[in-house]
Amino acid sequence: MTTEAEITRRLAMPYARELVRNADCTWFGRIVEFPGCMTEGDTQADVIEMLDDAMSAWIAAKIEDNETIPEPISAEDFSGKFMVRLPKTLHRDLARRAESEGVSLNQYVTTTLARHA
Numbered sequence: 465m466t467t468e469a470e471i472t473r474r475l476a477m478p479y480a481r482e483l484v485r486n487a488d489c490t491w492f493g494r495i496v497e498f499p500g501c502m503t504e505g506d507t508q509a510d511v512i513e514m515l516d517d518a519m520s521a522w523i524a525a526k527i528e529d530n531e532t533i534p535e536p537i538s539a540e541d542f543s544g545k546f547m548v549r550l551p552k553t554l555h556r557d558l559a560r561r562a563e564s565e566g567v568s569l570n571q572y573v574t575t576t577l578a579r580h581a
Contacts, residue, residue, distance in 0.1 A: 471523050479536045481515055483508055497534040498522050 465473075480496035486504070493511035494502035501522040505511040526533050562572035 467524055467527050470527060471520050474523050474533065475516060475519060477536050478538075479519070481512070483511055495519055495522070497537055 479498070481493060482496055483491055483493045486492055490504055490506055491508050491511040492502065492504050493515050495515060495518070498519065501515075501518050503511055503514040503518045505514055523533060558573060559569050562569045565572060567575075
């Protein structure tokens, strides 16, 4: 497959694009799976367009250097479970809050995390 064909194929894949508004009201964008693949622009539309250019250059450099290009992150890559160790006092406090709201500790923690994600 040619470099251009591989770039076109990769651009069509569902890579995670992260856009964040800067303090000066410009926008920062990056491809989560591609370390260092980022850009900035005046509008979200500018950044989205420039991300395609940044991705193309990033992919071309990896191909030229014969390096592996990561696959897109997929929801199937995650089980939905992870273990967290915390102090007993925090565990107690969270359990009490969950009980006062009439929900399970798991539901309380999940909702709290979702509010702050």
